Amino acid sequence: MRALDWIHPVDLDGIAFVELMDEMPEELVNAVERRRHARKEGFSFNGIYMSKLETEPAHIMLFIRDIYRGIPKIFELTTVPTLLICRTVAHEVGHHLVAKQGYIFQPDERYGKFEYEEEMANRYAFQVLKRMNKRWRYKIGSWLSRRIASSHFISGLADWEQKKYERAAERWYRTWLLDPDREDAVAWYWHAKKVIEGVEVPRAIKY
Numbered sequence: 001m002r003a004l005d006w007i008h009p010v011d012l013d014g015i016a017f018v019e020l021m022d023e024m025p026e027e028l029v030n031a032v033e034r035r036r037h038a039r040k041e042g043f044s045f046n047g048i049y050m051s052k053l054e055t056e057p058a059h060i061m062l063f064i065r066d067i068y069r070g071i072p073k074i075f076e077l078t079t080v081p082t083l084l085i086c087r088t089v090a091h092e093v094g095h096h097l098v099a100k101q102g103y104i105f106q107p108d109e110r111y112g113k114f115e116y117e118e119e120m121a122n123r124y125a126f127q128v129l130k131r132m133n134k135r136w137r138y139k140i141g142s143w144l145s146r147r148i149a150s151s152h153f154i155s156g157l158a159d160w161e162q163k164k165y166e167r168a169a170e171r172w173y174r175t176w177l178l179d180p181d182r183e184d185a186v187a188w189y190w191h192a193k194k195v196i197e198g199v200e201v202p203r204a205i206k207y
Helices: 004-008 025-028 035-043 080-101 114-132 136-161 167-178 183-196
Strands: 014-019 047-050 058-063
Touching: 004 080, 004 114, 014 080, 025 035, 047 080, 058 080, 058 183, 080 114, 080 136, 080 167, 114 136, 136 167, 167 183
Parallel strands: 014 058
Antiparallel strands: 047 058
């Protein structure tokens, strides 16, 4: 797998394999409350780290259908999927480092909350993508990801104006999947979800 070439071999030590699957099995979804909630909300599961057990070694599972969720088919042969896969693998390697040594970057890191570990795993993935983007083909892939995300966002605006709130929410969620820095898409996604649930009334979007 090309994504593994960008991760230091020492960090990969202890991970036996990376398994590709269409989607997360129901037994894994139901095993954790936040996963059940995420599935109910329609969120993606791009990957998961499975720590070492007596019956199986540590490994990473990737869920291809969710990774490709925001990528139009015309872009599937570009480096856009490679970047998303690598981001997912790197994130899960971050969780592996915590499980193996108790930290990702510095020994004085303390992990008392799941959210903090997620943040540090995201930072680890960011560092890996930063190295990848020094190569022109991945730099172009990152540019394409942002352009596709912008296209989803604009389509979401059109759906919103037509009162197609569920489609708008999906478009804005796909925007975030491709460009996690799009806080505007996140804000409008949650607003659309509340409108769908009848919690809030629609409001005009300022262009």
